[in-house]
Amino acid sequence: MFITRVQSSKCKEKKEMVKVVVGEESQVKLAENRLSKSGVPCQVGLVIGNLSGKLDRGFIFDLIPTPLNDNGEPACSIIGGAKDDQKKASKGKSLPQSSALFIDKDWLAEHARQVGRMLVGGMKVVGIYVWTNESSFKNSTITLCQAAKAVAEAAPLLEVDWDERLLVHIGYSPLRWTCRNCSLASNITSGNLRPCDFKMGKILSTRQAFRCTYDFDLRLPIYQGSSSKRLVDILHHGISIHAKELKGAKALIDGKLANEDEQFDLGGVHDVEFLLPFMEDKYLEVCSQKEITGLLVFSGSVCSYAYSNSKEPSSQALADIKEDIIKSLRSRLDIMCDEADRKSDSKEDRTEESNNQILSGSTVLQLDLQLQRKHCSMSFPRRVFLPWLADTFLCDYIQPSESVEVLVDHFAELMSLEFPSISSKILEPEAEAPALVLSTTKSFREVSTPYALLPKSDDSLSNQNRAATILRSDQKSTNLAGFNFMIAVLVLVVSVVVGFVVFFVRSSS
DSSP: OOOOOOOOOOOOEEEOOOSEEEEEHHHHHHHHHHHHHHOOSOEEEEEEEEEETTTTEEEEEEEEEOOOOTTSOOSEEEESSOTTHHHHHHTTOOOOTTOEEEEOHHHHHHHHHHHHHHOOBTOEEEEEEEEOOHHHHHTTHHHHHHHHHHHHHHSOOSSEEESEEEEEEEETTTTEEEEEEEEOOSSOOGGGEEEEEEEEEOOGGGEEEEEEEEEEEEEEEEETTOSOOBHHHHHHHHHHHHHHHHHTOEEEETTEEOOTTOOOOSSSEEEEEEEOOOOOOHHHHHHTTSOEEEEEEEEEEEEEEEEEETTSOHHHHHHHHHHHHHHHHHHHHHHHHHHHHHHTTOGGGOOOOOTTOOEESGGGGGOBTTTOOSOEEEEOOEEEEEEOSTTOEEEEEEOTTOOHHHHHHHHHHHHTOOOOSOGGGOBOOOOSOOEEEEEEOSSHHHHSSOGGGSOOOOGGGTTSOOEEEEEOOOHHHHHHHHHHHHHHHHHHHHHHHHHHHHHHHHHHO
């Protein structure tokens, strides 16, 4: 089920960890009952929630257990002590002081990476939880900090660099909940854990929903001899540039210019539109100074949701929506890269090289743009929203060849829940899948002209969102056009001179 590819991101702003954490009361009790009845001596999983610097609080929405690995083994086990230690633990008896936890950090991190893709704005993987006895916990503090750090690297908080993550310990004999801040310092010691207050309350019902359908249109030149040669590298760079532009965009909320200090009453979904400023044509200015081999055009629509605390200003909801839009673009690209890695040696995905054929498949992302001359096409996954807790939604991505049933099974397995059989609750606002079209061009004039001059793709892609790459300007065509222009100017000058001569001759006669 899982695949291995971790996408790292640079954080923007450092924050101190919150000192008070509030857990959703209904989900905390469900997790407590599930663990008490499970009979397992230990378990590890992800903490889904949010960290609010403005409110100086952390919020826990749910605890998601990490599934068994490919060998059917749990991600957490107890090591040391007698052979029947785990049987004693399952019966509520104390374990020897020598017992400690073993955690499959790679598997836990991969779970965090995939769950992180499913979370929308205002929801994040904020830490890990562990179900074990007190002595095993105390003997495993360094292991737990290392696991929390692996999860933080696999599912980073994009806009804010929190130096810590949450570590929730559910102990038994007696049953007790404790929450600690786990420092992500490079040198991990037992001093990396610091206690914080843990409370329960009804926090999901205080989430305010925001929704946005965002149309993006990126045009990125491809330079001769550039260090970024693959299509995937150009796209990642372009998305990062657009993230900076989107960060400064103004917004409309329900059709009115947003007041960033405004708070909204609970109820309903608020529609958001972003107003990007007109950008100077800086790409064409750079193009005039460098040798261009083509242009990358990446466009389409992203549907985004975000949930923020009703006590937070609207600026936080807008920041969450912007982050979700960029994360969605990156997630789709990562999914296609994962597929390309899996199928790179498969005959099914090898593209045929004939002069008039359109190449297809996710391996298009790995093409060397300096050498590519053929037409290519590829469809990106669509974003689908599935109901979660308290009228909130999470998301997943569906390939053109996949069915909703497959997506539901994947969602239920990763989130460890029973999904309702009523498919009408699934939202599919992105009716058309974004597509990538790679084609050649003849001159720099075509590189710098509007979209109307871009080559047309086949009819099956004509109504889809476009991500087009135009490559290979033809220097011979440019030289010929310049020569023709000089001839035209020369003929014009000769005509004018002849005209003046004829005029003076007639006047003198």
